[in-house]
Amino acid sequence: MSGANLQVDEDGRLRHFLSIEGLNRGLLTEILDTAESFAGVTAQTVKKVPLLRGKTIVNLFFEASTRTRTTFELAAKRLSADVLNINVDASSATKGETLLDTLRNLEAMHVDMFVVRHAESGAAHFIARNVEPHVSVINAGDGRHAHPTQAMLDMFTIRRVKGPDFGRLRVAIVGDILHSRVARSQIHALNLLNTGEVRVVAPKTLTPIHVETLGVRPYHDLCEGIRDCDVVIMLRLQRERMQGALLPSEHEYYRLFGLTEERLSVAKPDVTVMHPGPINRGVEMDSRVADGPHSVILEQVTHGIAVRMAVMSMAMRQQDRTLEDGA
Numbered sequence: 049m050s051g052a053n054l055q056v057d058e059d060g061r062l063r064h065f066l067s068i069e070g071l072n073r074g075l076l077t078e079i080l081d082t083a084e085s086f087a088g089v090t091a092q093t094v095k096k097v098p099l100l101r102g103k104t105i106v107n108l109f110f111e112a113s114t115r116t117r118t119t120f121e122l123a124a125k126r127l128s129a130d131v132l133n134i135n136v137d138a139s140s141a142t143k144g145e146t147l148l149d150t151l152r153n154l155e156a157m158h159v160d161m162f163v164v165r166h167a168e169s170g171a172a173h174f175i176a177r178n179v180e181p182h183v184s185v186i187n188a189g190d191g192r193h194a195h196p197t198q199a200m201l202d203m204f205t206i207r208r209v210k211g212p213d214f215g216r217l218r219v220a221i222v223g224d225i226l227h228s229r230v231a232r233s234q235i236h237a238l239n240l241l242n243t244g245e246v247r248v249v250a251p252k253t254l255t256p257i258h259v260e261t262l263g264v265r266p267y268h269d270l271c272e273g274i275r276d277c278d279v280v281i282m283l284r285l286q287r288e289r290m291q292g293a294l295l296p297s298e299h300e301y302y303r304l305f306g307l308t309e310e311r312l313s314v315a316k317p318d319v320t321v322m323h324p325g326p327i328n329r330g331v332e333m334d335s336r337v338a339d340g341p342h343s344v345i346l347e348q349v350t351h352g353i354a355v356r357m358a359v360m361s362m363a364m365r366q367q368d369r370t371l372e373d374g375a
């Protein structure tokens with residue numbers, strides 16, 4: 049399920065943003081460059097640009113979220129769109145309405161874009177296949193599959209801190225790789241941007257089988273895995289997605305894989321530490337690292353707004369062309 053044809057039009061322009069797979073380096077760079085131009089807007093006193101004035105964007109969240117939903121909402125508002133937030137858990141799904149019915153009803157209200165988060169892998173692709181041709185779909189996280197805007201805000205953060213040449217970087221992604229949609233999207237994005245070396249560091253039980261086929265080097269020891277790294281990305285233990293006893297205990301996990309200042313000292317002296325949030329302090333990392341001088345965790349949140357503005361405006365630009373062509 050690459051979504052390649054769904055995501056881009058025949059001229060290679062972004063139509064939906066569903067996964068990093070199926071995109072090319074040029075598009076990723078365009079997203080990063082566009083986000084760079086918006087980063088200034090979000091820092092200004094008057095924070096709005098009129099690019100999406102008159103457009104209606106629905107945040108359709110079937111799964112809880114704070115950071116992702118609020119930064120999508122802020123991004124849409126800064127582009128001057130009207131935004132509706134629909135928490136489907138508390139809405140029609142509980143009354144037995146199907147996903148398709150919910151969609152048709154929202155479309156009848158002339159929605160231009162859906163931002164979708166869902167616990168099932170493939171939900172955003174399903175919606176993209178079923179919307180009217182002028183409607184765009186952005187994946188805000190589907191099951192274990194993909195979280196492409198998170199990966200792009202992480203790439204944006206890395207580029208801002210380390211510069212544009214990913215080829216000289218050694219990046220380690222540490223933690224629950226097996227259940228992480230963020231890890232999957234980051235791996236694809238890092239590889240498309242030609243990152244020098246991408247490592248995944250996790251206990252064997254939390255490492256997907258044949259992970260090397262994704263173009264990464266697996267490690268099962270934290271210090272070996274982060275040694276000489278330029279960037280260390282920590283991930284949350286996804287307890288809600290674990291079935292059975294994959295881990296002895298959180299305490300044991302922290303003893304072996306928790307990032308402390310002492311352990312971090314084996315990485316490059318100017319190492320950058322990242323985490324998509326929410327952080328389990330004292331489980332995957334120590335507070336002194338999370339709040340320390342190498343951490344850019346809060347910058348990641350800020351960058352989420354500019355990156356989401358970029359993706360939304362690029363997809364909508366393409367859809368406006370679709371409307372003009374049909375007129």
Ligand code: NCD
Pocket residue numbers: 115116189195198229230283284324325326
């Ligand atoms: C991530 C998610 O929801 O996939 N968080 C986020 O979007 N900020 C990672 C996580 O839940 O651990």
